[in-house]
Ligand code: SF4
């Protein structure tokens with residue numbers, strides 16, 4: 001098990017944004033943010049390093065649920081422009097308990113909770129359903145070992161994160 005790592009795909013912030021409401025703006029870089037889903041109300045500041053990106057980067061797609069502080073960087077990854085002062089829900093959020101990689105090291109699947117797989121890879125889906133899921137009643141550590149063994153036998157590797 002390793003510590004969770006974020007690949008900055010931005011997907012969570014494209015939906016969490018529905019809950020991020022800018023209540024008051026003191027300047028373009030200083031706001032009061034209310035997190036509708038938790039009731040948290042905090043002052044947030046755009047990090048100095050992200051100010052140009054915040055002002056001039058591609059504006060977020062609010063209508064589809066993007067957080068107003070999410071921006072896309074030149075390399076295609078996404079950044080939280082208020083990273084240092086982001087709310088608790090964002091600091092503690094883990095999008096998965098396991099990340100599954102193919103032989104080239106590309107992410108092809110994510111597991112939420114103990115065994116809920118999200119993937120667009122039909123082969124991985126089939127392996128999961130036939131060889132992994134039937135053992136999902138095993139105790140957690142044993143099930144984690146089982147996942148690693150089965151996936152490795154098909155050429156996949158997995159990163160399992162501390163919960
Ligand atoms: S927490 Fe997960 S979904 Fe959110 S940006 Fe990081 S890798 Fe993507």
Ligand code: SF4
Nearest residue numbers: 013016067070080090
């Ligand atoms: S505050 Fe930052 S981490 Fe939280 S949803 Fe917005 S962009 Fe994502």
